[in-house]
Amino acid sequence: MKQQDWFTTWFDSPYYHTLYQHRNATEAALFIRNLADSLEFNNKDHLLDLACGKGRHAIYLNNLGYRVTGADLSVNNIQTARKAANDRLDFMVHDMRDPLPQSYDIILNLFTSFGYFEADSTDLQVLRNIRQALAPSGRVVIDYMNCKKVVANLVAKETQVADRIDFHIQRKLAGNFIVKEIDFQAGGKTHHYVEKIKYLDLTKIKSYLHQVGLTIQYTFGDYHLNTFDEAQSDRLILVLENTVENPITVR
Numbered sequence: 001m002k003q004q005d006w007f008t009t010w011f012d013s014p015y016y017h018t019l020y021q022h023r024n025a026t027e028a029a030l031f032i033r034n035l036a037d038s039l040e041f042n043n044k045d046h047l048l049d050l051a052c053g054k055g056r057h058a059i060y061l062n063n064l065g066y067r068v069t070g071a072d073l074s075v076n077n078i079q080t081a082r083k084a085a086n087d088r089l090d091f092m093v094h095d096m097r098d099p100l101p102q103s104y105d106i107i108l109n110l111f112t113s114f115g116y117f118e119a120d121s122t123d124l125q126v127l128r129n130i131r132q133a134l135a136p137s138g139r140v141v142i143d144y145m146n147c148k149k150v151v152a153n154l155v156a157k158e159t160q161v162a163d164r165i166d167f168h169i170q171r172k173l174a175g176n177f178i179v180k181e182i183d184f185q186a187g188g189k190t191h192h193y194v195e196k197i198k199y200l201d202l203t204k205i206k207s208y209l210h211q212v213g214l215t216i217q218y219t220f221g222d223y224h225l226n227t228f229d230e231a232q233s234d235r236l237i238l239v240l241e242n243t244v245e246n247p248i249t250v251r
Contacts (some may be wrong), residue, residue: 003146004081005019005116006116006193006194006195006196007073007116007195008074010182010193010194010195011053011072011077011078012074012075012076012195013073013194015165015184015186016193017161017165017189018162018163018165019160019212020142020216021162021163022162027223028056028060028111028223029060030161030223031110031143031223032060032061032064033109034223034224034225035141036061036216036223037062037068037169038225038241039106039139039141041106041240042105043065043066043067044067045066045067045105046067046068046069046103046104046105047061047066047067047068047069047104047106047107047108048068048069048070048071048100048104048106048107048108048133049061049068049069049070049071049073049108049110049163050071050096050107050108050109050113050130050192051071051073051096051109051114052070052071052077052081052091053074053077053081053108053111054077054080054081054085054165055070055080055091055137056071057070057079057105057108057110057111058081058089058091059081059084059089062084062086062088062089066088066129067088068088068089068090069089069090069091069092069179070089070091070128071082071091071092071093071094071096071100072091073093073094073095073096074093074158074231076094076204077246078091078092078093079178083181083182084158086156091171094139095128096109096126096129096130097117097122097125098129098130099129099132099133100129100130100133102133102175103133103134103138104133104134104135104138105135105137105138105139105141106136106138106139106140106141107130107133107134107138107139107140107144107176108140108143108219109130109139109140109141109143110141110143112144113143114126114142114143114144114198114200115144115197115198116196116197116198117198117199119170120208122133123198123200123208124208124211124212127130127208127209127212128212130214131213131214131242132135133224134242136242138241138242139217139239139240139241140214140238140239140240140241141237141238141239141240142237142238142240143235143237144205144235144236145197145234145235146221146228146230146233146234146235146236146239147178147200147236148201148230148231149230149231149232149233149234150178150196151173151199153177154171154172154173154178155171156170156171156172157170157171163209165185165186166184166185166201167182167183167184167185168182168183169181169182169183170174173199176198176199177196177198177199178196178197178198178199179194179195179196180194180195180196181193181194181239182194182195185217201236202219202228202230202236205236205238206216209237209240213242213243214240214241214242214243215240215241215242215243216236216238216239216240217238217240217241218238218239219236219237219238220235220237220238221233221234221236221237222234222235222237223235223237226236
Protein backbone atom coordinates (compact mmCIF):
# COMPACT_ATOMS: atom_id res chain seq x y z
CA MET A 1 0.00 0.00 0.00
CA LYS A 2 1.30 3.45 -0.92
CA GLN A 3 2.51 5.46 2.07
CA GLN A 4 0.58 8.65 2.69
CA ASP A 5 2.36 12.00 2.47
CA TRP A 6 3.32 13.30 5.91
CA PHE A 7 1.22 16.45 5.49
CA THR A 8 -1.90 14.44 4.63
CA THR A 9 -1.85 12.51 7.90
CA TRP A 10 -0.45 15.21 10.22
CA PHE A 11 -2.58 18.15 9.06
CA ASP A 12 -5.71 16.01 9.26
CA SER A 13 -4.92 15.00 12.85
CA PRO A 14 -6.59 16.82 15.77
CA TYR A 15 -3.23 16.76 17.55
CA TYR A 16 -1.72 19.08 14.94
CA HIS A 17 -4.12 21.79 16.07
CA THR A 18 -3.47 20.95 19.72
CA LEU A 19 0.28 21.43 19.33
CA TYR A 20 -0.05 24.68 17.39
CA GLN A 21 -2.95 26.23 19.30
CA HIS A 22 -0.59 28.91 20.62
CA ARG A 23 -0.28 30.52 17.19
CA ASN A 24 -0.87 34.21 17.59
CA ALA A 25 -4.23 35.21 16.09
CA THR A 26 -3.49 38.89 16.83
CA GLU A 27 -0.25 38.68 14.86
CA ALA A 28 -2.03 36.92 11.99
CA ALA A 29 -4.68 39.66 11.89
CA LEU A 30 -1.99 42.35 11.92
CA PHE A 31 -0.24 40.67 8.99
CA ILE A 32 -3.44 40.47 6.96
CA ARG A 33 -4.30 44.12 7.63
CA ASN A 34 -0.77 45.21 6.70
CA LEU A 35 -0.93 43.21 3.47
CA ALA A 36 -4.36 44.51 2.53
CA ASP A 37 -3.31 48.12 3.17
CA SER A 38 0.14 47.93 1.60
CA LEU A 39 -0.98 46.07 -1.53
CA GLU A 40 -4.27 48.00 -1.74
CA PHE A 41 -6.57 45.00 -2.01
CA ASN A 42 -9.82 45.89 -3.77
CA ASN A 43 -13.13 44.64 -2.40
CA LYS A 44 -14.02 43.64 -5.96
CA ASP A 45 -11.04 41.27 -6.05
CA HIS A 46 -11.49 37.54 -5.60
CA LEU A 47 -8.86 36.27 -3.14
CA LEU A 48 -7.68 32.68 -2.77
CA ASP A 49 -6.18 31.44 0.50
CA LEU A 50 -4.32 28.37 -0.77
CA ALA A 51 -3.61 25.82 1.98
CA CYS A 52 -5.97 27.70 4.27
CA GLY A 53 -6.09 25.20 7.15
CA LYS A 54 -9.21 25.87 9.20
CA GLY A 55 -9.58 29.20 7.44
CA ARG A 56 -8.47 31.77 10.01
CA HIS A 57 -6.84 34.06 7.43
CA ALA A 58 -9.68 33.60 4.92
CA ILE A 59 -12.30 34.35 7.56
CA TYR A 60 -10.47 37.46 8.72
CA LEU A 61 -10.11 38.73 5.15
CA ASN A 62 -13.81 38.16 4.62
CA ASN A 63 -14.57 40.10 7.80
CA LEU A 64 -12.62 42.99 6.26
CA GLY A 65 -15.04 42.91 3.32
CA TYR A 66 -13.24 40.82 0.72
CA ARG A 67 -14.55 37.98 -1.42
CA VAL A 68 -12.47 34.96 -0.43
CA THR A 69 -12.12 31.29 -1.29
CA GLY A 70 -10.17 29.01 1.02
CA ALA A 71 -8.63 25.79 -0.29
CA ASP A 72 -6.98 23.01 1.68
CA LEU A 73 -6.07 19.35 1.25
CA SER A 74 -7.48 18.40 4.65
CA VAL A 75 -11.13 17.36 4.59
CA ASN A 76 -11.39 17.91 8.35
CA ASN A 77 -10.03 21.45 8.07
CA ILE A 78 -12.47 22.36 5.30
CA GLN A 79 -15.42 20.89 7.19
CA THR A 80 -14.54 23.16 10.11
CA ALA A 81 -13.91 26.21 7.91
CA ARG A 82 -17.24 25.83 6.08
CA LYS A 83 -19.10 26.66 9.28
CA ALA A 84 -18.09 30.29 8.58
CA ALA A 85 -19.06 30.28 4.88
CA ASN A 86 -21.32 32.96 3.43
CA ASP A 87 -22.10 34.47 0.02
CA ARG A 88 -18.60 36.04 -0.15
CA LEU A 89 -16.67 33.28 1.62
CA ASP A 90 -16.45 29.69 0.46
CA PHE A 91 -14.11 26.74 0.98
CA MET A 92 -13.06 23.75 -1.08
CA VAL A 93 -10.96 20.63 -0.66
CA HIS A 94 -8.07 21.04 -3.10
CA ASP A 95 -4.57 19.64 -3.56
CA MET A 96 -2.24 22.45 -4.63
CA ARG A 97 -0.49 20.00 -6.96
CA ASP A 98 -3.63 20.04 -9.12
CA PRO A 99 -4.73 22.93 -11.39
CA LEU A 100 -7.12 25.40 -9.80
CA PRO A 101 -10.69 25.56 -11.11
CA GLN A 102 -10.85 29.31 -11.81
CA SER A 103 -8.81 32.51 -11.77
CA TYR A 104 -8.16 34.83 -8.82
CA ASP A 105 -6.94 38.39 -8.40
CA ILE A 106 -4.89 37.67 -5.28
CA ILE A 107 -3.50 34.25 -4.32
CA LEU A 108 -2.18 33.86 -0.78
CA ASN A 109 -0.02 30.99 0.44
CA LEU A 110 0.62 31.71 4.10
CA PHE A 111 2.44 30.39 7.15
CA THR A 112 4.95 28.14 5.35
CA SER A 113 2.40 26.22 3.30
CA PHE A 114 4.89 25.44 0.55
CA GLY A 115 8.04 23.32 0.23
CA TYR A 116 6.47 20.04 1.36
CA PHE A 117 7.42 17.95 -1.64
CA GLU A 118 10.49 15.81 -2.31
CA ALA A 119 10.98 16.76 -5.97
CA ASP A 120 11.69 20.30 -7.15
CA SER A 121 9.49 19.49 -10.14
CA THR A 122 6.49 19.23 -7.81
CA ASP A 123 7.23 22.62 -6.25
CA LEU A 124 7.45 24.03 -9.76
CA GLN A 125 4.11 22.45 -10.69
CA VAL A 126 2.48 24.11 -7.68
CA LEU A 127 3.85 27.49 -8.77
CA ARG A 128 2.70 26.90 -12.36
CA ASN A 129 -0.80 26.08 -11.06
CA ILE A 130 -0.75 29.35 -9.13
CA ARG A 131 0.44 31.37 -12.12
CA GLN A 132 -2.12 29.81 -14.44
CA ALA A 133 -4.91 30.69 -12.01
CA LEU A 134 -3.73 34.28 -11.58
CA ALA A 135 -5.67 37.08 -13.23
CA PRO A 136 -3.49 39.05 -15.71
CA SER A 137 -2.90 41.91 -13.28
CA GLY A 138 -3.05 39.71 -10.18
CA ARG A 139 -0.51 39.13 -7.43
CA VAL A 140 0.69 36.24 -5.30
CA VAL A 141 1.83 36.39 -1.68
CA ILE A 142 4.02 33.56 -0.39
CA ASP A 143 4.80 33.64 3.33
CA TYR A 144 7.70 31.26 3.97
CA MET A 145 10.13 30.79 6.82
CA ASN A 146 13.61 32.29 6.58
CA CYS A 147 15.47 28.99 6.30
CA LYS A 148 18.92 30.42 6.99
CA LYS A 149 17.85 31.84 10.35
CA VAL A 150 15.84 28.73 11.21
CA VAL A 151 18.83 26.43 10.67
CA ALA A 152 21.22 28.80 12.47
CA ASN A 153 18.95 28.72 15.54
CA LEU A 154 17.68 25.13 15.32
CA VAL A 155 16.68 23.64 18.69
CA ALA A 156 17.61 19.96 18.41
CA LYS A 157 15.34 18.69 21.21
CA GLU A 158 12.54 20.08 23.34
CA THR A 159 9.25 19.14 24.95
CA GLN A 160 6.16 21.29 24.50
CA VAL A 161 3.07 20.76 26.66
CA ALA A 162 -0.41 21.47 25.27
CA ASP A 163 -3.72 20.23 26.68
CA ARG A 164 -1.75 18.06 29.13
CA ILE A 165 0.02 16.25 26.28
CA ASP A 166 3.83 16.18 26.27
CA PHE A 167 4.97 16.65 22.68
CA HIS A 168 8.59 15.48 22.39
CA ILE A 169 10.14 17.25 19.42
CA GLN A 170 13.43 16.64 17.61
CA ARG A 171 14.70 18.85 14.79
CA LYS A 172 17.48 18.40 12.27
CA LEU A 173 18.63 19.39 8.81
CA ALA A 174 18.53 16.26 6.66
CA GLY A 175 19.64 16.81 3.09
CA ASN A 176 17.45 19.55 1.62
CA PHE A 177 14.84 19.37 4.37
CA ILE A 178 14.35 20.81 7.83
CA VAL A 179 12.83 17.85 9.65
CA LYS A 180 10.77 17.89 12.83
CA GLU A 181 9.88 14.58 14.50
CA ILE A 182 7.00 14.69 16.98
CA ASP A 183 6.32 11.91 19.50
CA PHE A 184 3.65 11.84 22.19
CA GLN A 185 1.18 9.71 24.12
CA ALA A 186 -2.53 10.47 23.77
CA GLY A 187 -5.77 8.51 23.80
CA GLY A 188 -3.98 5.47 25.16
CA LYS A 189 -1.71 5.31 22.10
CA THR A 190 1.83 6.28 21.10
CA HIS A 191 1.87 8.72 18.20
CA HIS A 192 4.69 9.64 15.83
CA TYR A 193 4.47 12.35 13.17
CA VAL A 194 7.03 14.05 10.96
CA GLU A 195 7.16 17.49 9.37
CA LYS A 196 9.53 18.01 6.43
CA ILE A 197 9.93 21.50 5.02
CA LYS A 198 12.33 22.05 2.14
CA TYR A 199 15.31 24.33 2.67
CA LEU A 200 14.42 27.08 0.23
CA ASP A 201 16.45 30.26 0.57
CA LEU A 202 15.80 33.36 -1.51
CA THR A 203 18.26 32.30 -4.21
CA LYS A 204 16.56 28.91 -4.65
CA ILE A 205 13.08 30.42 -4.71
CA LYS A 206 14.17 32.98 -7.30
CA SER A 207 15.32 30.13 -9.53
CA TYR A 208 11.87 28.53 -9.18
CA LEU A 209 10.10 31.77 -10.02
CA HIS A 210 12.22 32.38 -13.10
CA GLN A 211 11.25 28.96 -14.45
CA VAL A 212 7.51 29.45 -14.02
CA GLY A 213 7.11 33.06 -15.13
CA LEU A 214 6.64 34.87 -11.81
CA THR A 215 8.73 37.79 -10.61
CA ILE A 216 9.24 39.38 -7.21
CA GLN A 217 7.58 42.74 -6.67
CA TYR A 218 8.34 43.09 -2.93
CA THR A 219 10.31 41.13 -0.34
CA PHE A 220 9.48 41.45 3.38
CA GLY A 221 11.06 39.90 6.46
CA ASP A 222 8.24 39.88 9.02
CA TYR A 223 4.52 40.43 9.53
CA HIS A 224 5.09 44.16 10.01
CA LEU A 225 6.40 44.16 6.41
CA ASN A 226 9.89 45.27 7.32
CA THR A 227 12.71 44.76 4.82
CA PHE A 228 13.99 41.20 4.49
CA ASP A 229 17.39 40.50 6.06
CA GLU A 230 18.76 37.02 5.40
CA ALA A 231 20.52 36.79 8.77
CA GLN A 232 17.92 38.44 11.01
CA SER A 233 14.43 38.16 9.54
CA ASP A 234 12.00 35.57 10.89
CA ARG A 235 10.04 35.26 7.65
CA LEU A 236 10.60 35.41 3.90
CA ILE A 237 7.47 37.06 2.49
CA LEU A 238 7.33 37.46 -1.27
CA VAL A 239 4.85 39.47 -3.30
CA LEU A 240 4.87 38.18 -6.87
CA GLU A 241 3.43 39.25 -10.18
CA ASN A 242 3.00 37.50 -13.50
CA THR A 243 5.85 38.04 -15.97
CA VAL A 244 4.30 36.04 -18.78
CA GLU A 245 3.01 38.38 -21.49
CA ASN A 246 0.06 36.15 -22.35
CA PRO A 247 -0.71 34.25 -19.13
CA ILE A 248 -2.91 31.17 -19.37
CA THR A 249 -5.83 31.73 -17.04
CA VAL A 250 -8.57 29.30 -16.20
CA ARG A 251 -12.16 30.34 -15.86
